[in-house]
Amino acid sequence: MAEEAPAAAPAKAATKAPKKKTSKPKKEGPSIQKLIVAAVADSKERKGVSLSALKKVLASKGVDVSKANKRINTAVTKLVTKGTLSQTKGTGASGSFKLAKQDPAQARCSTPQG
Template sequence: MSEEAPAPAPAPAKAAKKKTTASKPKKVGPSVGELIVKAVAASKERSGVSTAALKKALAAGGYDVDKNKARVKTAIKSLVAKGTLVQTKGTGASGSFKMNKKATERKSVILKYSLEVYFLTS
């Protein structure tokens, strides 16, 4: 007289969902630092280029400066720290900046040396 309830049917196994992380597409084109270096190098100002003028030049080149303010600041600071730019006025990311003559001379010497080595070895 023992009535046993039938065992419940096992639930159908669900396929494990793959987590698809929608990776953002990589930006094509030069980095902010490269754009800044180009803008400063193109300037013929003796005392350097101000931050405001740099931002205007970037905006004229199609870069969204309002959206990427922090990126522009950090790029300027890192270029000064690397020695690519020299800060003539101001502190931090404000003031005026110009190309470092020593850095450009060093790069040209390195390039000249590497070309000599390339042609000698080939």
């Protein structure tokens, strides 16, 4: 009898089906990058918006900053490398940021002609 009980336990484990992962529903609304660009554009600061001030603005717009801290930092660095934002102080995700000036030639080429 002692031999039958352990043999039955592995059989149950073998018949167990793997659980399917259900993904969380995607939040509606603008992405973090769009919120960051909008916050920097609304700013009246001449030297740019600091990262902590940016996070305060995002928190007021309903973003959970403590959970999205890593995503905010990576979004800011990506926006700087893309050229959407320019970094006035600091390195990486720290410092102050403002909208990058676009060349008039680039602005004319990006507008649709009709």
